[in-house]
Amino acid sequence: MDSLAYVREAPEAEDAAPMLSSGVLAWARANLFSSIGSSLVTIGCIALIAYWLPQLVAWATTRAIWSATNGALCRQHQDGACWAFVIAKWDYLRFGSYPVAERWRVDLVEAVGALLIGWLLWTNAPRRAWGALLFFIAYPILALVLLRGSSLLGLPIVDTLLWGGIFVSLLTAVVGIVFSLPLGVLLALGRRSPLPVVRMASVLFIEFVRGVPFITILFMANNLAPLFLPEAWAPDRLLRPLAGIVIFSAAYMAEEIRGGLQSLGKGQYEGALALGLNYPLMTALVILPQALTLVIPGIVNNFIGLFMDTTLVSVVGITDFLQAMNNAIKDPIWAGPTIMVTGYVFAGIFYFCFCFGMARYSAHVERILAKGRK
Amino acid sequence: MSASLARADAGGGAAIRFAGVHKWYGSFHVLRNINLTVGAGERIVVCGPSGSGKSTLIRCVNRLEKHQRGSVVVDGVELTDDIKRIDEVRREVGMVFQNFNLFPHLTILENCTLAPIWVRKMPRRDAEELARKLLSRVRILDQAHKYPGQLSGGQQQRAAIARALCMSPKIMLFDEPTSSLDPEMVKEVLDTMTELAQEGMTMIVVTHEMGFARQVADRVVFMDMGEIVEVNAPSPFFDHPRHERTKLFLSQILH
């Protein structure tokens, strides 16, 4: 076979790979024990897991207290989590001090919102434009009326002072995104405008908001709004931080969208112009639909960040989920050394599940978009 | 037909010897029982459909891929997991990649002098002199102080050839060197490779450029599905292919 000219006579049979090149042993050799250093690290990691993992699992499950009516049992058994506390406080954590009889309104708003968001985010959904219209215009009005109450409809008014818990966290985050998206689009378009005044105004706004901490924006909205508005307009205590959230989120949203607009390339603009479309038509029909679809993963990431940032609204007196947990922990009936840790761990799990889930969705959408854009 | 073929036939002065080489990716049998000897100064062109394993074959020569069975002996040194031997082989074997792989943060000159300075431990002045000589040989000396991003595709590939030559290798491997180039730049790179061949460099070239194969190759190797199907000198290979699969492949690409 080793000669100048050669022609194959019979095909070579396929052979099974030698044991060390595939299968579990090969994998272990390559990934866990490929060198002395690596083997030591592997042994160290296994030792750590063997020591900590059983303790952790036991703390959270077998040694935990699952049902109790006060903190006595949890004080007795301090080596496990006090899930009974979380279960007992669950309604408060969800609704804050919202009157019990009216809580169905909150549930309704949450359900409708979830439906609409699901519709918008499902990549193959039919007639998503209708969904967008409903979500961005009709839903906020519905939510406002239902949550606040209206004497016209016979719904008792519930003061924003009583709102608290998970629904407030969700509300602030969703309102933030809903209103900051259009504002962000305007800012992004403004930043790319050929008109110098428009561009300057957009740049100043964006860089100002992005350069200061979120807390200062909240303080500014909370303390300065009553000063800069006429006495008669005194804005509601929830409305002020909501405005701050919208402003803050809009600046970051604008940068995401600008990235999407830039990646579209000149070809799309030129194609639209060549067809005779003017600026508003081109933007609305050709540019924005593509740019927004491109930045959906970025928008979802913004939403995750915003959801985590809503924890800061407690600094201006709004009771979000974390603040509700803080309040619940202070209840003297449940006082005990494990309560605080249990509460914070639960809050951590809640935020983690929510944010991680959204991050997975964002990665999923990114994959789908990448396939289409080959 | 020339003296180098006779040399290869006699098995003496073999630059590269594959003996019973098999390779698996996981459970996929990508190289099956490869037996091939390349004599010193010989020019081999490897062709075949995509997925046939031809890139994997030449990447086994400088251990960018590891074979699992059989032996690969390069310039008398057998390739195993021994790092010293691998480094030894890589010093004597130069490689040119399909997407050039020039270092974008260094100038062309610095790209060429990097390995001579750090591996062969040459003084900087000597390394630069050598680099300039080779850059003028591939006719891009005027680009020496530019960065790769500022050159055209054809210029970048010629720079990559010069970079590999700066290590004074005994063997040059080319992995589809013109496949990423615009048509009008393919010729300048093939001309450079032809000149190199005429100076007696041992070469293995994976390519679809059959004109080049006819003109320059001593032998053409046709691979399909991981095995060597046919080997012959260019004229008999192209004019009288003997195996069914070779005939099929040639009919598809020579239209």
Add this chain to the structure above:
Amino acid sequence: MDRASAKRWSWLNDERARGLIYQILLLGCVAALACGAIYNAVVNMRARGIPMGFGFWNDVAGFDINLHLIQYSNLSTYGRAFWVGVLNTLLVSAISIPLATLLGFVIGVSRLSPNWLLSRFALVYTSILRNTPLLLLLLFWYNAVLKSLPGPRQSISIGGAVFLNDRGLYLPMPIARAPASLFAGAVVAAVALAFGFRAWARRRQDRTGTQAPTAVVAAALILGLPALVTAAAGAPFTFDVARLSGFNFKGGLQIIPEMAALVFGLVTFTAAFIAEIVRAGVLAVPVGQSEAAGALGLHRGLAMKLVVIPQAMRLITPPLTSQFLNVVKNSSLAVFVGYPDLVQIFAGTVLNQTQAAVQVMAITMAVYLAISLSVALALNAFNARYALKGR
């Protein structure tokens, strides 16, 4: 419209005219809003007796601050309180940024490790920390960990020199003795010599090609020279160890739990993001680069040092500086744990006491904007110099 009037209005269709009109309209609206806002503000502030100037700057503050890098007492002015706040913000940022970078790089490199377990550990770390609100982390560290430490009399002691209790972390405070200046001189000399040796080794390599082990020599110098000086002239520092006296500790270096919680939180949180940036940067360098380096005969260490890392650092630097800015901005969460930073002191206590909301917020935001702007300018200069050059 008939021909004559159509012509008269045709200038409205001129793109430039339209552009001008839009801009004038925008300016007009903004000006109107601004005037309205300012008018309302003046009216409201007068009605509520809120001061409108900066006179409060020199008024006596009347409150204590438990961490001040410059002289401060409750008889100092609001202006001085402002500077204390600024310095505290810079202090916590200056400590957190290097620690977060170090931890972030370690975790990022672990993410890239071929050892599967190590890479998974790092993945668990970044996944959890990037999906947890920073405030939750801070509250956890502060309330659940640091505040539940025992009191000073039952402190956790490490080696009898480091003490941990609910009043803080007590480290031995180094006090310079006579040979201290000699020691400092030795360190400076060692560093200078190390750089000098490196320069000499480089020139020799250029001339003759032989390489020298610069890293080893530098380490030997920086560790060895000061050690020699210490052996010859005596210890350069004694340590003032904190001692329990009465109900509390005296002496030593006290790190208040507020600061410890803020630093822990900021470092662990930011490190997760830095780790992802490092990982993305290294992965973005095409694999062909290390293959080409290997094909040229460079072994793995040299390939990393000369080819992969220089390219990765260019990709890592912009998002890394963005994270540094985030640390500075996130330090404002100090208000939740009571660490006296700029926001907590100035936009918190001072604003509440003086009610001069507009002035206080304007100054506070100006400080953060100044920091953001300077970092952005520095980054631009860096990019201009080091960006990869294309056509």
